[in-house]
Amino acid sequence: MTQGHFRNGLLQRFDSETIKRLDLKAVDLPVNHEIEFPGNHIEHLFFIEEGMASMTTTFDDGSQVEVGLAGWESVQGASVLMGTKKSLNRVYMQVAGHGYTTTTSLAAQEFKRCSVFQDLTLRYLQAQFIQSAQTAGCNARHSVQQRLARWLLLCADRNGGRILPLSHEYMADMLGANRTTVTIVAGQFQSLNLIQYTRGKINLLDLPGLEKMACECYRVVRDHLTNLTEYDQGVGCTGQVSEQQLKAS
Incomplete structure (x- = not known):
């Protein structure tokens, strides 16, 4: 696989060695396919190529409210890299599509390398947080x-x-x-x-x-996602981690 092969905005920007180490598997994503479910362990990360996923907060009575949307710009399940063991939200396909998966163990190893994978994953998680926060404010005010x-x-x-x-x-x-x-x-x-x-x-x-x-909430979320890849490479790192350091960690 080459970067030009991908439509996903993150996969496009990973170098060939990163892609190889992630050992990506193609996956179909039909409507209602569960990517995450509250209380379930997160075992895979999903890079959506086509289609649209919804992240919702589910209440005790079974009702749900959306707190975020995701498509070709996203990686789902990445909260596991922040230490989350079980999902707090339901994430499922709203519009059918396809994408690629990698295991959480491979993703965690790549994250520890302190490279573009870490930078872009953190940048996307920030964008996801901003979208959820803006959605909460929008639902309350508009x-x-x-x-x-x-x-x-x-x-x-x-x-x-x-x-x-x-x-x-x-x-x-x-x-x-x-x-x-x-x-x-x-x-x-x-x-x-x-x-x-x-x-x-x-x-x-x-x-x-x-x-x-x-309302202005659309522009805020759109503009932040548009600028998703305008990041300072290595902003959270002191330098890339060597193979020896990875094996020792």
Whole structure:
């Protein structure tokens, strides 16, 4: 495999030796495929090439609210490299796709090398934190109209297309909003020719128009993810770790 082979934004920037050491395995990611589940051990990292995953907080009554979206820019399961043994959130595929996996043990070894893998993984985890924090603030302060526009735009950015196989009920669950309210707002968007909705499918017709409807939270998350790879290489390192040091650790 060469870097040019990948669409994932992180894999594209790993050198050939890093790719080789990670021993990546191709994997299909169908709709509802569980990447992480609360209380389960994290055994693999997932690099999404195509498709879209949702990270949710699940409550005792079984309801869930989305705290983050992930697509081709992401690595999922990387919290294990921060010392997390069991997942705290549910992460599952919202839109089917495919990607690559590596084991947590191989990823941990690569992380200890203090190289581009560590730099970009930390940078992505920071971006994920910012997205979750911005989502929490958005849900508390902004209208359903603004939140739905923001969410649809973030979906489009990660899905790589304008057609989303999503229902009103699902969108309401992800936004933590009333389904009737979401249906009314989606109807307003359709009357303005911003979207076209058929059962279980949304076609995004006017992305600039949706951006005008969205709050500033979309821009904050989008811009941070756009700048994901503009990092200071080795910012958290004092130098790359040798093979001898790795074996001793």
